[in-house]
Amino acid sequence: MPDTPVNGETPQNAASASARPEPILDVQNLSVAYGGVTAVAGVSFHVGPGELVGVIGPNGAGKSSTLLALAGAVRGKADRLTFEGTSLLGRKPEQIARSGFALVPEGHHIFGALSVSDNLRLGEVARRDRAGLATTREWVLELFPILREFLGRPAGLLSGGQQQQLAIARALLSEPRLLVLDEPSLGLSPTAIDTVFEAIAAVQQAGTAVLLVEQRAQQTVAAAARTHVLGEGRITMTLGPADATDAELLAKAYLGS
Amino acid sequence: MTSFLQALIDATSAGAVYALAALGIGLVFGVLRLANFAYGEIITASAYTLIIVWPMNPVLAVLGAAVVGVAVALAMNYAVFSWLRSQSAATLLIASFGLSILLQRIYEGIFGANVLSASVASGLSTSVNLGGVRLNLLSVVTIVLAAMLLVGVQLFLTRTSIGLQVQAASADFRIARLLGVRSGLVIAVTFAISGFIAAAVAFVLTVQSGTVGPSFGVQPTLFGLIGAVIGGLRNLRGAVVGGFVVGVALSLLTSWLPPEINPFRTAFVYLLVIAVLVLRPNGLFSAGAGKVRT
Numbered sequence: 440m441p442d443t444p445v446n447g448e449t450p451q452n453a454a455s456a457s458a459r460p461e462p463i464l465d466v467q468n469l470s471v472a473y474g475g476v477t478a479v480a481g482v483s484f485h486v487g488p489g490e491l492v493g494v495i496g497p498n499g500a501g502k503s504s505t506l507l508a509l510a511g512a513v514r515g516k517a518d519r520l521t522f523e524g525t526s527l528l529g530r531k532p533e534q535i536a537r538s539g540f541a542l543v544p545e546g547h548h549i550f551g552a553l554s555v556s557d558n559l560r561l562g563e564v565a566r567r568d569r570a571g572l573a574t575t576r577e578w579v580l581e582l583f584p585i586l587r588e589f590l591g592r593p594a595g596l597l598s599g600g601q602q603q604q605l606a607i608a609r610a611l612l613s614e615p616r617l618l619v620l621d622e623p624s625l626g627l628s629p630t631a632i633d634t635v636f637e638a639i640a641a642v643q644q645a646g647t648a649v650l651l652v653e654q655r656a657q658q659t660v661a662a663a664a665r666t667h668v669l670g671e672g673r674i675t676m677t678l679g680p681a682d683a684t685d686a687e688l689l690a691k692a693y694l695g696s
Numbered sequence: 697m698t699s700f701l702q703a704l705i706d707a708t709s710a711g712a713v714y715a716l717a718a719l720g721i722g723l724v725f726g727v728l729r730l731a732n733f734a735y736g737e738i739i740t741a742s743a744y745t746l747i748i749v750w751p752m753n754p755v756l757a758v759l760g761a762a763v764v765g766v767a768v769a770l771a772m773n774y775a776v777f778s779w780l781r782s783q784s785a786a787t788l789l790i791a792s793f794g795l796s797i798l799l800q801r802i803y804e805g806i807f808g809a810n811v812l813s814a815s816v817a818s819g820l821s822t823s824v825n826l827g828g829v830r831l832n833l834l835s836v837v838t839i840v841l842a843a844m845l846l847v848g849v850q851l852f853l854t855r856t857s858i859g860l861q862v863q864a865a866s867a868d869f870r871i872a873r874l875l876g877v878r879s880g881l882v883i884a885v886t887f888a889i890s891g892f893i894a895a896a897v898a899f900v901l902t903v904q905s906g907t908v909g910p911s912f913g914v915q916p917t918l919f920g921l922i923g924a925v926i927g928g929l930r931n932l933r934g935a936v937v938g939g940f941v942v943g944v945a946l947s948l949l950t951s952w953l954p955p956e957i958n959p960f961r962t963a964f965v966y967l968l969v970i971a972v973l974v975l976r977p978n979g980l981f982s983a984g985a986g987k988v989r990t
Contacts, residue, residue, distance in 0.1 A: 498740070531873070531879070532870075550871075551867075553867070561872070562860070564876045613875070613876060
C-alpha cells in the first residue's frame with residue numbers, strides 16, 4: 440500500500456490487525472481438475488497463525504486434492520492462494536516446503552529402507568538454517584518417545600502407528616509455521632490415534648498452525664477452531680467446537696444436506 | 697593353481713569395470729527411472745580425451761577425462777532429459793537411444809570413423825610378481841579404483857545430506873520434493889557422479905585397448921545395463937553386484953570356453969540374463985516377484 444498516507448493511519452491499522460490477524464494460509468475459490476474431471480470446485484477457507492483448522496468429508500470429497508494443490512504437488516486454480524502473504528500458485532513443491540509449509544501426505548510415506556534417524560534428517564532439508572536444530576530434535580523426540588528407541592532401525596520395520604509418528608516428526612523437523620496433515624489417523628489402532636491427536640494438540644500449543652484433514656469427524660471438530668465439511672469438491676458446512684457433541688449434525692455433515 | 701588365481705584376479709577386474717558401469721547407470725535410473733543408453737557416449741567422450749591428451753600430458757589427460765565425463769553427463773541432463781522428466785520411462789529410454797546414436801555420429805564427424813590409438817599408462821600393462829603369481833598390474837589397479845569409487849559413492853549416499861536426498865528421491869521422488877528436496881539439484885548431482893564414474897571406466901578400458909572409436913562405450917554400457925537389470929535396477933547394491941557378475945562371467949567364459957565356441961561367449965551371458973529374468977523378473981536382489989500381468 441504505497442499510496443496510503445502514513446499519518447494517522449498506523450494506530451487504526453494496528454488495532455484492526457490485532458482484531459483479525461492476517462491469515463497464514465488464505466485460500467479463495469480453489470479448484471482442481473484432473474483431465475476434465477473436477478475434484479475441487481471452488482473452495483475458500485483460511486488458517487490464522489497458530490490456529491487449528493479441520494477439514495472433514497467422505498472419500499472423494501476433494502480433501503487430498505485440496506492439500507496437494509496447496510503443496511504444489513498438483514496444479515490448481517484459485518483467485519487467491521497465499522501462504523504468509525506469498526502466492527503458492529505455480530511454485531514447485533520443494534519451494535513451498537522450504538517456505539515453512541509442511542505436508543504429511545495420506546499414508547505416511549516414510550522411507551522404509553532408510554533408518555528412522557535418516558528419515559528425520561530428511562525432514563531437516565527444508566529448514567532455513569540449522570540454528571535451533573538441536574532443540575527441535577529434542578522436542579520432536581519428546582513428542583514421540585518411541586522414535587528415540589528405534590533411531591537406528593530401518594523405518595520400514597516400524598508399525599503403522601509408529602510410521603505415522605515418524606512422518607509427523609519428520610515434517611516438524613523443518614520447523615514449519617503451518618503443519619498440514621492428511622488423514623493421520625487412517626488405518627491406526629485407537630491407542631495410536633490418541634497419540635497422534637495428542638501430538639497435534641502439542642504442536643498447536645507450541646504455536647504452529649495446523650490444517651487437519653480427517654475422517655474422524657467428532658475428534659476433529661472438537662479440536663479445531665473451525666471445521667469445514669467438504670462434499671463433492673465444495674465446502675457444504677462449517678462447524679465449531681461446540682458442534683462436536685451434536686451427533687445428528689455430524690451425521691448430516693457426512694451424508695450431505 | 698596360480699593360473700586359477702590369475703584368472704580369478706582378471707575376472708574380478710573385469711567384474712569391477714562392469715560393476716562401475718552398472719553403478720553409473722543405476723544411480724541415474726534411481727532418481728529418473730531412466731535406463732540411459734547414452735551412458736556409453738559419456739565413456740567414449742572421456743576415452744577420446746585420454747587417447748588424445750595422454751601423449752601430451754598424462755596428468756592433464758586424466759583430469760580432462762574426468763571433467764569431460766562430468767560435463768557431457770550434465771549436458772545430457774540439461775539438453776535432453778530435464779525436458780522429459782514428467783514423461784514415461786519408455787519415452788526416456790527411447791530418447792536415450794536416439795541421443796546415443798546422435799552422439800556416435802557426432803564423434804564420427806569430429807574424429808572420423810576409424811579408431812584413434814595411443815598408449816595410455818603403458819606402465820600398467822606390465823605384470824608384477826607377487827609370491828610366485830604373476831599379476832597384471834592393470835587388473836590390480838582396476839580393482840582398487842573400483843573399490844575406492846564404490847566406497848566413495850556409498851559414503852556420499854549415506855553420510856552427506858545431498859546423498860541422503862538422492863536416496864530419498866530414488867525411493868519416492870514425490871515425497872522427497874514435499875520434504876523440500878530440490879529435484880533439479882539432486883538430478884544434476886546424480887548425473888555428475890555418473891559422469892565421473894564413466895571417466896573411470898574409460899580410463900581402465902583405454903589402458904587395456906589403447907584405442908577409441910565412435911562406438912567405444914556401447915559394449916561396456918550394454919553389459920553394465922545388463923548387469924544392472926540382472927541385479928535389479930531399483931536396487932543400487934543389486935545393480936552393482938549384477939554388473940560384477942556379468943564381468944566375471946564374461947572373463948571366466950573367455951578363459952575356460954573351448955576355442956571353437958569362445959567367439960560365442962557373449963551368447964552365454966545373454967542366456968544367463970534370460971534365465972535370471974524368467975526366474976526373478978525384478979532382478980536377483982530385489983524383494984518379491986514380478987508384476988502379475990496375466
